[in-house]
Amino acid sequence: xxxxxxxxxxxxxxxxxxxxxxxxxxxxxxxxxxxxxxxxxxxxxxxxxxxxxxxxxxxxxxxxxxxxxxxxxxxxxxxxxxxxxxxxxxxxxxxxxxxxxxxxxxxxxxxxxxxxxxxxxxxxxxxxxxxxxxxxxxxxxxxxxxxxxxxxxxxxxxxxxxxxxxxxxxxxxxxxxxxxxxxxxxxxxxxxxxx
Numbered sequence: 001x002x003x004x005x006x007x008x009x010x011x012x013x014x015x016x017x018x019x020x021x022x023x024x025x026x027x028x029x030x031x032x033x034x035x036x037x038x039x040x041x042x043x044x045x046x047x048x049x050x051x052x053x054x055x056x057x058x059x060x061x062x063x064x065x066x067x068x069x070x071x072x073x074x075x076x077x078x079x080x081x082x083x084x085x086x087x088x089x090x091x092x093x094x095x096x097x098x099x100x101x102x103x104x105x106x107x108x109x110x111x112x113x114x115x116x117x118x119x120x121x122x123x124x125x126x127x128x129x130x131x132x133x134x135x136x137x138x139x140x141x142x143x144x145x146x147x148x149x150x151x152x153x154x155x156x157x158x159x160x161x162x163x164x165x166x167x168x169x170x171x172x173x174x175x176x177x178x179x180x181x182x183x184x185x186x187x188x189x190x191x192x193x194x195x
Contacts, residue, residue, distance in 0.1 A: 001129075004100045006103075
């Protein structure tokens with residue numbers, strides 16, 4: 001993997017545990033010669049991960065829609081900034097130039113981006129690994145909901161298992177490097193019975 005897209009929040013609560021996880025992820029990227037692709041912001045968790053990469057000499061590509069650049073929240077010091085027409089173009093461009101995806105703590109936008117690329121993986125539209133850096137159990141309830149979906153037969157276990165769930169950045173990237181997607185393939189289109 002040469003580049004990983006990180007989905008994360010435009011807010012940051014200052015939690016030192018989250019900050020340490022971000023620092024460790026940035027160091028892992030630099031150690032593995034992986035560049036960061038992210039939403040291009042200078043604020044929140046987005047700003048922290050970009051700054052930590054830059055401090056370590058890492059490469060950072062931001063992808064941001066024009067209307068957010070106009071609000072002056074775009075990071076001014078990253079390696080490359082790609083400005084898109086709208087949010088849809090932003091997400092597509094981020095996915096196209098990335099070899100994998102990592103989810104950090106965030107809000108609705110983070111979850112929306114996560115579930116979109118996860119759905120694309122389930123449908124076989126890409127075969128890139130998706131990892132959740134589950135800092136201090138931040139996403140435990142989300143994974144519990146996925147298990148409820150499997151139990152209720154709205155989601156197959158093979159698709160639930162597509163997401164790598166780790167609290168350690170080094171281990172998360174290691175698992176992503178060896179990821180081999182296993183989906184239910186064409187069955188998705190021919191057999192809608194989840195029993």
